[in-house]
Amino acid sequence: MEKKYHAEITSLFQEYADYLFNYAITRVNDQETAEDLVQETFISALKNYGSFQNKSKASTWLTAILKNKIIDLYRKKVREYRQESLDDLTRFEDFFDEKGHWKKDALPSDWKVSTDRLVEQKEFYDILQLCLTRLSELQRIAFVMKHMDDARTEEICKELDITASNYWVIVHRAKLQLRQCIEKHWINA
Amino acid sequence: MISCKDATELAMKSAYRKPGAYDRLRLRFHMLLCKFCKLFQKQNTIIDDAASRLDEFAPKQMTEDSKKRILKKVLD
Incomplete structure (x- = not known):
C-alpha cells in the first residue's frame, strides 16, 4: 500500500463517504452491503490514486468506481438468481x-x-x-x-x-x- | 380493443419511449374507456417520478462508528 496517499484518501473519505453511501444504499437497499461497497470503493481509490491525481473531478471518479462495484454485485446476484427460474x-x-x-x-x-x-x-x-x-x-x-x-x-x-x-x-x-x-x-x- | 394487461404494459413502456402511431392510438382508445388502466397510468407516472428522485428524498448516513471502522480498513 502506498502510504503517501493516505492523507489524500482520508480527506476524500471525509468529503464523499456519505454521498457514496447514499448513492449505494438507494441501489442495493441494504445498510451492510452499502457500507461494504463504500469500503471497496475507497480501497480501489487508494490503489489507483497514482493514476487519478486529480485529472478528473474526485466525485465523478469515486462515483464511477462505486458504480462498477454495484454492477459487479448486480451481475453476481443475477447469476445466483438465475439458478432459479424466471x-x-x-x-x-x-x-x-x-x-x-x-x-x-x-x-x-x-x-x-x-x-x-x-x-x-x-x-x-x-x-x-x-x-x-x-x-x-x-x-x-x-x-x-x-x-x-x-x-x-x-x-x-x-x-x-x-x-x-x-x-x-x-x-x-x-x-x-x-x-x-x-x-x-x-x-x- | 387491447386487454388491460396489454394496455398497462404499453402504458408502462410509453413512459420510457414514445410508442408508434398504431400503439398510441390503441392505448388512447383503451384509456378513454377504462378508468382502471387510466389510474394505473397516472400512478405509474407518480412512481417513476418518485423513483428517479429517491436519492434526494431518502438520504441516509453512515454512523460515525461505521465511518471510523471503514476508513481504518481502507488504510490498513
Missing part, C-alpha cells in the same frame, strides 16, 4: 384473468391526492423504499437501474443477461406489484 416474475395471474382483464382485488383505486403534492411527501418515499424491498432481487435491480442511472434498456439487458422481452415483462410485473404495495400502505393506511 417463472415467478413473468406470471400475471395475480393481476389479470386469462383474458387480460383486471382481477377484482387487483383493481387500481383512486389515490385522490394531487400528483404534485404526493411526490413532495417524505412518507411517500418511505413507502416506495419499503415496497422496493418487497420486490425480488432481479425485479428491483431491473427497476432501479432504469430509474436511477437512466441506463438504456440494451445496456441493462446485457448487464443482467436477459432478453429485452423478458426485461419488459419483469418491469411490467414489478410495476404492478409496486403500485399495489404503495396503494396498500399509503392510501389504505
Whole structure:
C-alpha cells in the first residue's frame, strides 16, 4: 500500500463517504452491503490514486468506481438468481384473468391526492423504499437501474443477461406489484 | 380493443419511449374507456417520478462508528 496517499484518501473519505453511501444504499437497499461497497470503493481509490491525481473531478471518479462495484454485485446476484427460474416474475395471474382483464382485488383505486403534492411527501418515499424491498432481487435491480442511472434498456439487458422481452415483462410485473404495495400502505393506511 | 394487461404494459413502456402511431392510438382508445388502466397510468407516472428522485428524498448516513471502522480498513 502506498502510504503517501493516505492523507489524500482520508480527506476524500471525509468529503464523499456519505454521498457514496447514499448513492449505494438507494441501489442495493441494504445498510451492510452499502457500507461494504463504500469500503471497496475507497480501497480501489487508494490503489489507483497514482493514476487519478486529480485529472478528473474526485466525485465523478469515486462515483464511477462505486458504480462498477454495484454492477459487479448486480451481475453476481443475477447469476445466483438465475439458478432459479424466471417463472415467478413473468406470471400475471395475480393481476389479470386469462383474458387480460383486471382481477377484482387487483383493481387500481383512486389515490385522490394531487400528483404534485404526493411526490413532495417524505412518507411517500418511505413507502416506495419499503415496497422496493418487497420486490425480488432481479425485479428491483431491473427497476432501479432504469430509474436511477437512466441506463438504456440494451445496456441493462446485457448487464443482467436477459432478453429485452423478458426485461419488459419483469418491469411490467414489478410495476404492478409496486403500485399495489404503495396503494396498500399509503392510501389504505 | 387491447386487454388491460396489454394496455398497462404499453402504458408502462410509453413512459420510457414514445410508442408508434398504431400503439398510441390503441392505448388512447383503451384509456378513454377504462378508468382502471387510466389510474394505473397516472400512478405509474407518480412512481417513476418518485423513483428517479429517491436519492434526494431518502438520504441516509453512515454512523460515525461505521465511518471510523471503514476508513481504518481502507488504510490498513
